[in-house]
Amino acid sequence: MTGKSIRKCIITALAVMSLAVSLTGCSGGSADSDTIKIGGNFELTGNSASYGASAKNGMEMAVKEINDQGGLLGKKIEIVTADNRSEATEAANAMQKLLDSDVKFIIGPDTSSGSLACVNTADKEKIPMITPYGTNPDITVDPSSKQVHPYVFRTAFIDTFQGKVMADFAVTNLKAKTAAIYVDNSSDYAKGLRKFFVDEFGAKGGQVVSEEAYLQKDTDFKAALTKIKAANPDIIFVPGYYQEVGMIVKQARELGITQPIVGGDGWDSAKLIEIAGADNLNNCYFGNHYSADDTSDEVKTFVANYQKAYNVKPDAPAALAYDSVMILAKAIKDANSLDADKVKDALAKISNLKAVTGTITYDENHDPVKSAVILTFKEGKQSFVTKIQP
Missing domain, CATH: 3.40.50.2300 (Response regulator)
Incomplete structure (x- = not known):
């Protein structure tokens, strides 16, 4: 083999070794990775x-x-x-x-x-x-x-279970016969939860007397809440995330709405209490996955x-x-x-x-x-209400 051929073989071998090292370095947890x-x-x-x-x-x-x-x-x-x-x-x-x-x-x-x-x-x-x-x-x-x-x-x-749980709680525990729905229309989560709640609430004899919608990042909810107040529902169901829910609860109480406000697991955040205010969350309930007080x-x-x-x-x-x-x-x-x-x-x-x-x-x-749990608020802190088995 000529000197030129030997050099070519060495370069090729080094290239192969380099590639092997490169592949091993990106193994993401292969048999060769620790x-x-x-x-x-x-x-x-x-x-x-x-x-x-x-x-x-x-x-x-x-x-x-x-x-x-x-x-x-x-x-x-x-x-x-x-x-x-x-x-x-x-x-x-x-x-x-x-x-x-x-x-x-x-x-x-x-x-x-x-x-x-x-x-x-x-x-x-x-x-x-x-x-x-x-x-x-x-x-x-x-x-x-x-x-x-x-x-x-x-x-x-899943929301099929969560919607049913919250509707059952509204009818059985809160004795609700009528409900207003205020849904986040930009959220797959909120729209799905709304559907399953409404289906179960209706199946149990409940009637939806008002329905309004909002979008994520909205900040002024008073016009829709005024319409809801006029319908005088037994409860207000608000499937959504804590950011908007906190403002909705706050503005609802400012308008003199005293009915129970009910929601799902998207409410669970310490930020909700900061946004809504501790007193405004009295008579509010939401479904969740666990209670820290269990x-x-x-x-x-x-x-x-x-x-x-x-x-x-x-x-x-x-x-x-x-x-x-x-x-x-x-x-x-x-x-x-x-x-x-x-x-x-x-x-x-x-x-x-x-x-x-x-x-x-x-x-x-x-x-x-x-299972699911129902939580409420007392003095600005979450409080366990009940556990619902599947």
């Missing part, structure tokens, strides 16, 4: 930033606990986060950024609209995704084909550890994100693998897993069968 990359697609800024901040805390706490106990399959978990800015389009962009970072699994988004923007990508790229807080039924089941998204799961109960061992331990770490009581987004990581960890252990197909199959088989937000068993639609 870490498992998990992505967090969260609402860290924008209209739902409270959810994302809490979810990120919950995820980080779960990962720290797992890593402190030796990790998964002999590897430590590494978190990669992306801010979806509380927008559906940005959620899809954040999803792609996480994929470019070579994560193996994704937790989030929290909102239904954000989650819906990501489900097709999760299936196409074959990457298991768990939304902690997305409750719209279409997240896990395609509304057109009626097929289950094979790589998409959730930790929250006396179960799982909840007490989680709340104590979270308060120690972040100096605040954990809300539902924090608890659900924590549970999401623990659900994923359980599936990875059960599969004894990081292979996406094996992990998503193990996720689908999870049954009777004791978690902070309830005992988790996935049904055929990748939705958890679990």
Whole structure:
């Protein structure tokens, strides 16, 4: 072999070695890597930033606990986060950024609209995704084909159940016969929850006497609330997120509306109390995934550890994100693998897993069968009312 040929062989060999090193460096948790990359697609800024901040805390706490106990399959978990800015389009962009970072699994988004923007990508790229807080039924089941998204799961109960729970509570506990609906018409979550509430309320003999709509980022609700006041309903159902709900409650009370105001899990944020005012939240009720005052061992331990770490009581987004990581960890252990197909199959088989937000068993639609709680407010603090079993 000539000197020129030898040099050519050496250059070729070095190029191959360089490529191999490059591929190993982006393994995202392959057999040759000592870490498992998990992505967090969260609402860290924008209209739902409270959810994302809490979810990120919950995820980080779960990962720290797992890593402190030796990790998964002999590897430590590494978190990669992306801010979806509380927008559906940005959620899809954040999803792609996480994929470019070579994560193996994704937790989030929290909102239904954000989650819906990501489900097709999760299936196409074959990457298991768990939304902690997305409750719209279409997240896990395609509304057109009626097929289950094979790589998409959730930790929250769905709006079908939540709407029924709140309608039952309105009729049975609040003795409501008439209701006004004030819905966020820009939110997949709110529109879905409105439908299921109205269906169940009507089935129980209730009558909707007024219906108004608003959009996210609206700030003046008094004209619509004046119409609602004139209809004199027994209750007002406001499915939406805390930012607008807080202003609606405040402005309703300023107009002299004293009826109970009822909503869903989108109300759960410490910001709601800041925006609405503590006194204005008297006689308000909302459905949620857990109560921080629950006396179960799982909840007490989680709340104590979270308060120690972040100096605040954990809300539902924090608890659900924590549970999401623990659900994923359980599936990875059960599969004894990081292979996406094996992990998503193990996720689908999870049954009777004791978690902070309830005992988790996935049904055929990748939705958890679990309980809900009803909360109210006393002196500006959440207060447990009752638990509803599925």
